[in-house]
Amino acid sequence: MIVTAQKPLDEVLDSISPYGKVLIAGCDGCTQPPRGLREARTLSQLLELGGRLRDRNFAFKVATVVKQCDSFLTASALKPLMDDVDAVLSLACGVGVQTVADLFPDLPVLPAQNTHFMGAEDREGGILEENCVGCGDCLLVLTGGICPVTRCAKGLLNGACGGARNGKCEMNPAKDCAWELIFQRLAKQDKLDLIKEFRPPRNYQLKAWRLTP
Amino acid sequence: MSQEVTEQRVAVKLNEEHCSRCSICRSLCPFEAITKDAKTKKVLLEIEKCQVCGICYSACPAKAIDTIYYDCASLINYLEKAKRKYDSDTLVIMCKGSAPDFLGVERLFGVSKFIPLSVPCVGRISEELFLKAITMGIKEIYILACGEDYCRFDRGSPITGRRVLALNQLLEQLGYGKEAITLKRNSLKVKADTDLCISCGNCAFYCPYDAAKLDSPGGAKFDLDSCRGCGLCVAMCPAIALDLENWERERISTLLSKLLSEMKPPKILVFRCQWAVFPPLDGEFSPNIRAIDLPCAARVDTFHLLEAFQKGVDGVLVAACPEDDCKLEKGSWWAQHLVAKLRESLSQIGFPDRLHFCSVAVRYPEDFDRELRQFSQRIEAICSKKGGK
Secondary structure (H helix, E strand, O other): EEEHHHHHHHHHHHOOOOEEEEEEEEEOOOOOOOEEEEHHHHHHHHHHHHHHHHOOOOOEEEEOOOOOOOOHHHHHHHHHHOOOOOOEEEEEOOHHHHHHHHEEEEEEEOOOEEEEEEEEEEOOEEEEEEEEOOOOOOOOOOOOOOOHEEEEEEOOOOOOOOOEOOOEEEOOOEEEEEHHHHHHHHHOOOOOOHHHHHOOOOOHHHOOOOOOO | OOOOOOOOOOOOOOOOOOOOOOOOOHOOOOOEEEEEEEOOOOOEEEEOOOOOOHHHHHHHHOOOOEEOOHHHHHHHHHHHHHHHHHHHOEEEEEOOOOOOOOOHHHHHHHHOOEEEEEEEHHOOOOOHHHHHHHHHHOOOEEEEEHHHHOOOOOOOOHHHHHHHHHHHHHHHHHHOOOOOEEEEEEEEEEOOOOOOOOOOOOHHHHHOOOOOOOOOOOOOOOOOOOOOOOOOOHOOOOOOOEEEOOOOOHHHHHHHHHHHHHHOOOEEEEEOOOOOOOOOOOOOOOOOOOEEEOOOOHOOHHHHHHHHHHHOEEEEEEEOOOOHOOOOOOHHHHHHHHHHHHHHHHHHHOOOOOOOEEEOOOOHHHHHHHHHHHHHHHHHHHHHHHHOO
């Protein structure tokens, strides 16, 4: 899922301040936590209150889209709502914001979120962590399902570096050493021979920016 | 400065002089707060464990237990006044856990004119009070209590059932008809609109009772037998696809508007977990303060908190039980988390210090009074600084 964080609300208030009628568009897709109808409505309530303190009377419309990054679904969901709207405030990730902006090029489309990474939620403590950088050359088959490109601070393909202390990364002691995790996982699966396999440097040309489906 | 140490006022006390050491209270207490000293044979109350369900009070044959909430004398006093006020000889007693208001009574019992009495658990109402009510001229008593296995106090609802059975037999023998007391049960459950479900799995994650499942296409499914009606999933559902029976969003909004219309500034609205604060029977607050009861702090909803501010409330106080006292699972914890997040958002828009969370235990009645007093003072200070805004 795409992990996003709410922008500071004073920043959002500044960004919508030139406009009177704003459509807040949620996204039920992969943002975590889901930025659907509840977030959209709560945000409209907060911005209305914030507007009042700044002597501004915003009018909000609130809607949500199944997947804002899907231009077909987004067009059909949002088009009927666009008549008297001055701007769109999107709760989606950066991809969703750009999809809406491309669909309605005459309208300012503003982000309400900062998009951070592709990751997963640790369901125990509610921590979200980055798990994939989209390198275009997946090597999880060799690393016990743990990505060193993402989770090793040095992005080493042939780890570990030797700098880890008590299983924690020397660059960031809050972070687990990805290569120690890989070692333990492979040991558990009796596949430690994989760790000796030499992996050549990454081929950055494999990282695509456009693909045909 | 006074160094005097005053003893903290507690909600339940055991009067040793009157105690016959029969141990009925000990056998009924759902929280093992009452013990018997092996040597002295004295019955002891450990107030830290007491959840103030009132079951011991209602069952003590020696009247050796005193409670400051809904004791027999104040209930009788209330009934006498209410009988005149409502000009009715029909009494409706409702467990607070059933609904925030009496709107459903007509549909349930077919009565429109009645004396309302809402108590945290009907299990605290003794036989004595029922009989007193009847001698007072009350002709019909209707009770709405929670399901037997659903009682937040564990044994309150089953005890009510047994009491009503025995009382009806007794009253029939005395010539008061076959069913002088009518008992109906109602257990709150989640209501899901599957058309709105986005299959995000939040309900399945948050539900402390494994009642919500997302294991097949077509949205989340709810096992209503396991649902305990805490409302946490409702407050957390990002698609607004869930609601809680009797505590529907609309119903709380309506109640909120009604309360606001009767308030004077600086307006302070309290959302209180009904197990954390037991309101007095009548004339509760000053004209600027009103409260909405929640079935558990977990049902506190950002919509209603923000709606209150939008409609002109100056301060909102959320009162929940201490974490360990939560009658449900982690309700207080999540409420605190939710309020903290919203507080941060409110300060970002330039509206700080208007929302406050407090955890208060009903066994120490002064806790809530103190929190409310301090909060009121803070809100008054903010409002007077802004020129009464």
